Amino acid sequence: MLDHVTLRTADLEGTRAFLETLLDLKPGYRPAFGFPGYWLYAGKEPIVHLIPGRASPVDRRGETIDHVGFRLTNYQEQRGKLDALGIPYSTMDLPELRERRLFVETPTGILLELVFREGESSGGA
Incomplete structure (x- = not known):
C-alpha cells in the first residue's frame, strides 16, 4: 500500500492551491520540519506532501517518477470541473479494465493521472 507521495515544486503555493481545487485535498497537520511545505489530506490521511524544489523543466525521459x-x-463531474476551470487535459479509456482516465499537469508540469472505475460514483481523492 502506498502511504503518500512527496512532490517538489518551485511554486509551493500554486501547487497547493491547484491540488486543493482539483482533488479536494485539504492542508492539515505537518510536523515542524526546518523547511516549508504542506501535507495535503484526503479525509484523515496525508497523501500528498509538498516541499520546495528548484525551477527546472520536467523531463520524463530520464530516470525519474513519471506521474x-x-x-x-x-x-463526468470531474471532467466538467476541469472544463470550468480551463485546465487542459487528455483522456484515455480502457474498456477492458472498465476504467477511464484523465491526465492533467500541475502549474509546474507534474503529470497527474486521474483514474475512474465504472460503478464508482461517490467520494473523492
Missing part, C-alpha cells in the same frame, strides 16, 4: 495516479469517482 502520480489518483483514484477518483464521478468522471
Whole structure:
C-alpha cells in the first residue's frame, strides 16, 4: 500500500492551491520540519506532501517518477470541473479494465493521472 507521495515544486503555493481545487485535498497537520511545505489530506490521511524544489523543466525521459495516479469517482463531474476551470487535459479509456482516465499537469508540469472505475460514483481523492 502506498502511504503518500512527496512532490517538489518551485511554486509551493500554486501547487497547493491547484491540488486543493482539483482533488479536494485539504492542508492539515505537518510536523515542524526546518523547511516549508504542506501535507495535503484526503479525509484523515496525508497523501500528498509538498516541499520546495528548484525551477527546472520536467523531463520524463530520464530516470525519474513519471506521474502520480489518483483514484477518483464521478468522471463526468470531474471532467466538467476541469472544463470550468480551463485546465487542459487528455483522456484515455480502457474498456477492458472498465476504467477511464484523465491526465492533467500541475502549474509546474507534474503529470497527474486521474483514474475512474465504472460503478464508482461517490467520494473523492
